[in-house]
Amino acid sequence: MKSHRRSLNLFKKSSRLIPGGVNSPVRAFKAVGGRPLFIEKAKGAKIYDVDGNSYIDYVLSWGPLILGHAHPRVVNALKNAAERGTSYGAPTGLEVKLAEMVTSLYPSMDMVRLVNSGTEATMSAIRAARGFTGRDKIIKFEGCYHGHADGLLVKAGSGAATFGVPDSPGVPKSYAKNTITLPFNDIDSVSSVVKKEHRNIACIILEPVVGNSGCVLPKVKFLKGLRKITKQYGVVLIFDEVMTGFRVSLGGAQEYYGIKPDMTCLGKVIGGGLPVGAYGGRKDIMSVIAPEGPVYQAGTLSGNPLAMTAGIETLKVLSGKGVFKKIEKKAALLEEGLKDAAKRAGARTRFYRAGTMFCTYFQDGSVHDFETAARSDKEKFARFFREMLEGGVNLAPSQFEAGFMSLAHTDKDIERTINAAYRAFRKC
Numbered sequence: 001m002k003s004h005r006r007s008l009n010l011f012k013k014s015s016r017l018i019p020g021g022v023n024s025p026v027r028a029f030k031a032v033g034g035r036p037l038f039i040e041k042a043k044g045a046k047i048y049d050v051d052g053n054s055y056i057d058y059v060l061s062w063g064p065l066i067l068g069h070a071h072p073r074v075v076n077a078l079k080n081a082a083e084r085g086t087s088y089g090a091p092t093g094l095e096v097k098l099a100e101m102v103t104s105l106y107p108s109m110d111m112v113r114l115v116n117s118g119t120e121a122t123m124s125a126i127r128a129a130r131g132f133t134g135r136d137k138i139i140k141f142e143g144c145y146h147g148h149a150d151g152l153l154v155k156a157g158s159g160a161a162t163f164g165v166p167d168s169p170g171v172p173k174s175y176a177k178n179t180i181t182l183p184f185n186d187i188d189s190v191s192s193v194v195k196k197e198h199r200n201i202a203c204i205i206l207e208p209v210v211g212n213s214g215c216v217l218p219k220v221k222f223l224k225g226l227r228k229i230t231k232q233y234g235v236v237l238i239f240d241e242v243m244t245g246f247r248v249s250l251g252g253a254q255e256y257y258g259i260k261p262d263m264t265c266l267g268k269v270i271g272g273g274l275p276v277g278a279y280g281g282r283k284d285i286m287s288v289i290a291p292e293g294p295v296y297q298a299g300t301l302s303g304n305p306l307a308m309t310a311g312i313e314t315l316k317v318l319s320g321k322g323v324f325k326k327i328e329k330k331a332a333l334l335e336e337g338l339k340d341a342a343k344r345a346g347a348r349t350r351f352y353r354a355g356t357m358f359c360t361y362f363q364d365g366s367v368h369d370f371e372t373a374a375r376s377d378k379e380k381f382a383r384f385f386r387e388m389l390e391g392g393v394n395l396a397p398s399q400f401e402a403g404f405m406s407l408a409h410t411d412k413d414i415e416r417t418i419n420a421a422y423r424a425f426r427k428c
């Protein structure tokens with residue numbers, strides 16, 4: 001058994017100082033039992049805890065580190081950038097460079113505003129959509145996470161449209177009542193709500209592949225239907241590609257599925273491990289943002305040179321010839337191996353992958369929305385998770401999180417992962 005003594009001691013201390021001992025709830029091991037590991041360092045595909053254990057990492061800081069941890073080119077660029085000062089509160093050429101890279105990879109984005117997190121990106125995109133349309137309501141989908149801004153922490157009950165039940169205490173009902181939540185992949189429910197309510201609906205926001213319910217793939221008919229109906233009624237279509245951007249393909253899910261949204265939110269990979277988010281889209285919509293227009297949105301550290309440098313360098317490496325394909329191939333290799341291991345071990349699982357993100361559901365039914373994802377056996381997943389950790393593989397501590405592949409994972413890492421998975425599948 002691996003020792004986790006030092007992690008445990010740090011957790012005891014941190015629990016007195018920080019709510020739940022962590023600075024983001026998903027980091028606690030609540031869904032899988034046990035205590036979180038405290039990390040000392042990471043390099044390439046490996047992460048090392050404070051007790052000296054090493055793990056092959058598929059969390060990758062929850063998605064950003066598509067080149068692996070501490071990629072030499074990113075680290076060197078950051079060292080050089082830090083020497084020149086970490087923030088000026090004035091515009092730099094680096095921001096122009098990153099904006100140029102992003103808009104060329106995402107042709108749907110005529111203009112882009114850089115922020116510090118995915119939460120800021122979605123919150124601001126929705127504000128822009130409301131300012132642009134003069135409407136208040138938004139439609140989101142069950143199981144999609146768009147950051148922790150008040151009006152977005154709303155879930156749906158079962159059945160048809162559920163209007164405004166806050167998911168978290170502290171979110172006023174008056175806020176939540178402007179959020180309509182519908183089931184993912186169900187175009188008919190969207191049609192009927194939009195037809196009835198379109199005069200009040202500013203935007204529809206979605207994760208085009210739902211990474212926050214594991215890895216739920218969209219029906220092409222659903223995405224096409226959303227594009228058609230939003231165009232018809234002047235509703236702004238927002239793709240939240242904070243996770244899927246640079247992951248499903250270099251140009252995100254919109255490139256992969258060939259759908260052009262009005263607005264796009266980016267985060268995670270765009271910052272290469274530093275805090276960066278971005279929102280952008282059609283010029284006429286983005287022109288409402290201050291100081292060009294009246295919709296206010298600002299940030300003391302937005303576009304700071306360190307964060308820009310990590311983003312630019314990451315996207316440079318990632319856009320290199322054949323690099324994305326190479327990462328995707330590694331993910332395909334892992335997919336094949338995990339499916340085969342589950343089969344040999346007699347485990348009832350269902351595997352989904354979109355480019356370089358993936359999820360193993362502990363059930364054999366098909367998963368196409370939150371309700372079907374939720375049918376997974378969470379106890380089995382928890383056992384699997386703990387066995388994998390013991391076998392030297394770090395997965396996200398929840399059935400409803402995606403796993404991520406990086407450029408740094410070697411064939412040997414993947415083979416070790418598959419072997420560990422076979423042993424873990426046998427035990428659950």
Ligand SMILES: *Cc1c(COP(=O)(O)O)cnc(C)c1O
Binds near residue numbers: 242
């Ligand atoms: C992670 C995530 C966010 C929130 O981003 P933060 O940087 O954590 O604020 C928003 N939307 C999606 C789809 C995400 O995966």
